[in-house]
Amino acid sequence: xxxxxxxxxxxxxxxxxxxxxxxxxxxxxxxxxxxxxxxxxxxxxxxxxxxxxxxxxxxxxxxxxxxxxxxxxxxxxxxxxxxxxxxxxxxxx
Amino acid sequence: xxxxxxxxxxxxxxxxxxxxxxxxxxxxxxxxxxxxxxxxxxxxxxxxxxxxxxxxxxxxxxxxxxxxxxxxxxxxxxxxxxxxxxxxxxxxxxxxxxxxxxxxxxxxxxxxxxxxxxxxxxxxxxxxxxxxxxxxxxxxxxxxxxxxxxxxxxxxxxxxxxxxxxxxxxxxxxxxxxxxxxxxxxxxxxxxxxxxxxxxxxxxxxxxxxxxxxxxxxxxxxxxxxxxxxxxxxxxxxxxxxxxxxxxxxxxxxxxxxxxxxxxxxxxxxxxxxxxxxxxxxxxxxxxxxxxxxxxxxxxxxxxxxxxxxxxxxxxxxxxxxxxxxxxxxxxxxxxxxxxxxxxxxxxxxxxxxxxxxxxxxxxxxxxxxxxxxxxxxxxxxxxxxxxxxxxxxxxxxxxxxxxxxxxxxxxxxxxxxxxxxxxxxxxxxxxxxxxxxxxxxxxxxxxxxxxxxxxxxxxxxxxxxxxxxxxxxxxxxxxxxxxxxxxxxxxxxx
Numbered sequence: 001x002x003x004x005x006x007x008x009x010x011x012x013x014x015x016x017x018x019x020x021x022x023x024x025x026x027x028x029x030x031x032x033x034x035x036x037x038x039x040x041x042x043x044x045x046x047x048x049x050x051x052x053x054x055x056x057x058x059x060x061x062x063x064x065x066x067x068x069x070x071x072x073x074x075x076x077x078x079x080x081x082x083x084x085x086x087x088x089x090x091x092x093x
Numbered sequence: 094x095x096x097x098x099x100x101x102x103x104x105x106x107x108x109x110x111x112x113x114x115x116x117x118x119x120x121x122x123x124x125x126x127x128x129x130x131x132x133x134x135x136x137x138x139x140x141x142x143x144x145x146x147x148x149x150x151x152x153x154x155x156x157x158x159x160x161x162x163x164x165x166x167x168x169x170x171x172x173x174x175x176x177x178x179x180x181x182x183x184x185x186x187x188x189x190x191x192x193x194x195x196x197x198x199x200x201x202x203x204x205x206x207x208x209x210x211x212x213x214x215x216x217x218x219x220x221x222x223x224x225x226x227x228x229x230x231x232x233x234x235x236x237x238x239x240x241x242x243x244x245x246x247x248x249x250x251x252x253x254x255x256x257x258x259x260x261x262x263x264x265x266x267x268x269x270x271x272x273x274x275x276x277x278x279x280x281x282x283x284x285x286x287x288x289x290x291x292x293x294x295x296x297x298x299x300x301x302x303x304x305x306x307x308x309x310x311x312x313x314x315x316x317x318x319x320x321x322x323x324x325x326x327x328x329x330x331x332x333x334x335x336x337x338x339x340x341x342x343x344x345x346x347x348x349x350x351x352x353x354x355x356x357x358x359x360x361x362x363x364x365x366x367x368x369x370x371x372x373x374x375x376x377x378x379x380x381x382x383x384x385x386x387x388x389x390x391x392x393x394x395x396x397x398x399x400x401x402x403x404x405x406x407x408x409x410x411x412x413x414x415x416x417x418x419x420x421x422x423x424x425x426x427x428x429x430x431x432x433x434x435x436x437x438x439x440x441x442x443x444x445x446x447x448x449x450x451x452x453x454x455x456x457x458x459x460x461x462x463x464x465x466x467x468x469x470x471x472x473x474x475x476x477x478x479x480x481x482x483x484x485x486x487x488x489x490x491x492x493x494x495x496x497x498x499x500x501x502x503x504x505x506x507x508x509x510x511x512x513x514x515x516x517x518x519x520x521x522x523x524x525x526x527x528x529x530x531x532x533x534x535x536x537x538x539x540x541x542x543x544x545x546x547x548x549x550x551x552x553x554x555x556x557x558x559x560x561x562x563x564x565x566x567x568x569x570x571x572x573x574x575x576x577x578x579x580x581x582x583x584x585x586x587x588x
Contacts, residue, residue: 033403
């Protein structure tokens with residue numbers, strides 16, 4: 001079973017703030033999922049290559065060309081805060 | 094006139110013969126949604142104004158000389174995971190409650206080019222995480238055959254809308270069962286394409302190595318038409334396949350002489366309802382009548398499918414859902430004191446439990462020290478599953494089995510069971526991991542094992558037909574042959 005500290009650490013990495021009650025709930029539920037997949041560790045996978053692209057495509061390229069995008073305003077209109085045509089965020093430093 | 098439950102082929106004929114106009118048809122379905130959907134909750138957003146305007150445009154086009162595109166003037170519904178320019182797209186989540194996409198997904202654009210008419214956006218499990226629509230931020234959708242039961246998920250709003258006759262067809266997406274399972278539980282026909290057959294561009298991402306946009310309708314013939322329209326390479330999705338798109342509907346054939354159908358024994362799992370097994374075996378007999386040769390096959394790695402999925406899907410989810418930061422779009426916290434707090438609180442408020450659970454599972458299994466043991470290991474076992482299917486398709490043309498182990502369960506079963514979906518979708522997940530195309534089509538009714546249902550006949554059972562990668566024509570032929578011999582696909586609930 002995962003410890004509470006591990007759950008808090010994961011939530012920090014995932015950038016999701018949890019309440020104490022949530023930490024307790026997810027401690028149980030995440031452990032259930034991890035127990036569920038435990039059996040995979042016993043499968044013999046010697047010499048097998050991982051699946052990364054299932055239909056076998058490799059390095060699909062396209063021509064690098066410029067297209068006009070005239071939807072800046074629509075895109076920015078979705079942001080909670082903008083200033084002078086930029087996204088506005090809290091001070092970082 | 095009654096237009097509910099007519100196939101697209103039938104509607105096309107009525108529109109071409111001017112027996113009905115697109116505006117009349119659109120008004121008919123909008124009215125039906127208004128009257129019935131309060132009980133089924135299949136739509137998150139109904140786009141009445143745009144629909145009537147587009148229907149008018151379609152009628153103008155139909156009146157002008159020349160051939161009409163197959164979907165011209167025909168209404169449809171889209172899972173609220175497809176970005177629609179200027180129309181709210183929520184993924185049934187709080188974090189995207191107010192999101193208005195500045196662009197159309199490729200599939201939506203193709204349907205616009207056909208002059209089809211969008212009725213609205215359908216409910217789903219939040220971010221498509223779930224198999225019941227119960228994780229939706231807007232409440233669950235209901236099964237058309239029994240309102241106390243789930244319509245399946247994640248595309249449960251789409252299956253409920255089509256199953257209730259609120260829309261002649263609907264767009265859906267599948268990552269690991271989300272088209273086949275709800276189609277099966279609602280008694281309609283669903284197509285899960287080969288991975289990369291249909292562009293993912295503009296569809297809110299869940300598991301990028303698995304996500305496959307597809308369709309739900311009343312017949313396999315309709316699905317073959319839709320597949321022709323929706324499929325193809327897209328420069329904006331580099332994972333779309335290079336295989337040419339065939340004329341699936343034109344080439345469809347009900348003659349199964351020379352076709353070998355494999356029956357995988359591992360898909361008749363322990364705990365499967367007896368009625369489901371029985372109906373599927375009856376269906377196999379019908380396929381034999383159509384000329385197919387039936388062969389018993391074995392896929393012993395099937396049991397690992399859900400386990401691999403329980404690692405791979407959350408990993409890709411944790412990566413894809415990293416973009417919801419409360420800064421560029423979507424929900425943001427009212428008073429974050431610094432940037433980190435804007436992230437952590439916006440995400441805490443905006444995501445539901447299932448999304449949080451999957452993001453954190455993925456974050457854990459991808460984190461330093463665990464990556465090899467979980468993610469890498471899972472992707473290797475996935476290779477075993479891919480290889481096993483490739484081997485079996487050397488012996489047979491398609492596989493036939495049940496779509497789900499049971500008919501629609503009651504509402505409430507999925508809540509707080511972190512493993513519900515992995516078990517509900519165990520017969521769909523292995524094929525999804527291998528990128529295979531598949532259908533679920535109705536093959537009769539069975540009594541549920543978890544109590545009574547007011548539906549006289551019982552609840553729908555789904556027949557699953559799985560093909561090799563890009564083998565869409567093969568699954569359409571087998572499904573079409575079955576629907577020529579039976580009329581289960583023309584049975585609809587009394588509403």
